[in-house]
Amino acid sequence: MADVLDDLERRRLLSDTRFSEQFARQRAERGHGPLKILSELAQRGVDEDTAREYVNLLDPAWFNRARKAKRKRFGPAPPANLKDRARQSRFLAQRGFTADQTAKALAAGDSDEEAE
Numbered sequence: 881m882a883d884v885l886d887d888l889e890r891r892r893l894l895s896d897t898r899f900s901e902q903f904a905r906q907r908a909e910r911g912h913g914p915l916k917i918l919s920e921l922a923q924r925g926v927d928e929d930t931a932r933e934y935v936n937l938l939d940p941a942w943f944n945r946a947r948k949a950k951r952k953r954f955g956p957a958p959p960a961n962l963k964d965r966a967r968q969s970r971f972l973a974q975r976g977f978t979a980d981q982t983a984k985a986l987a988a989g990d991s992d993e994e995a996e
Contacts, residue, residue, distance in 0.1 A: 904934040911949040916976020946985035
């Protein structure tokens with residue numbers, strides 16, 4: 881089995897890099913955050929450096945994705961009270977967004993402006 885996998889890698893038919901790129905893009909489009917994507921890539925045996933190459937935690941696009949996930953689930957208004965804020969924060973954390981991305985998404989409210 882290992883010989884077959886080595887042969888596929890030599891012929892460039894099997895690549896952690898290509899897999900990581902496709903996997904990260906697919907998960908991000910489905911509303912998952914960078915922490916969850918990194919964790920799932922690690923579970924699938926992709927080394928951390930390769931995974932981080934395609935999941936940049938500081939990319940401003942993650943804020944927009946967190947905001948879209950929040951809006952899809954809870955609507956455009958900011959949380960009405962602490963209970964709602966905690967529930968929405970937990971939802972975004974479970975989706976794999978960082979605390980900073982979650983805080984910015986919850987504070988964004990009804991703004992349709994893209995993050996800088």
